[in-house]
Amino acid sequence: EDAYVQPGNNYWYRLVAVDKNGNRSDPTRPLVIRVGSPVIPTPAAPVVQLVSEAFPQVRIQFAQPPAGMGVMVEVRQGEKGRWTKLVGPVIGQLQAVDPSPPGKDPVFYRILYRVASGGMGPASDAVELRR
Secondary structure (H helix, E strand, C coil): CCCCCCCCCEEEECCCCECCCCCECCCCCCEEEECCCCCCCCCCCCEEEEECCCCCEEEEECCCCCCCEEEEEEEEECCCCCCEEEEEEECCCCEEEECCCCCCCCEEEEEEEEECCCCECCCCCCEECCC
């Protein structure tokens, strides 16, 4: 078992037999193993809330991601704006903060799970900030 592999990488392995006297056999032909990426599930939609503790901010709360995955939080201004990364990958936290929520336009938030190799899964449903 090799506990130090990363998804998406190739690893080469050879075997060598060693007897009790320390004599070594010739190595076997190399075996190439490609470590696949895990299936990344679609997260549940986050819960968003405008709060005014110290200053106006949006608190984005989400469920614990599966083991080995971080959470990316994205924000979009308007119905047809572009999604931009707000924060992430967040690991070991169940919330993020948007410290400067936009003014009048509708604002939407969503989350995605990200694995250590950089792969991202499908986005959650978008949630509109209610003011």
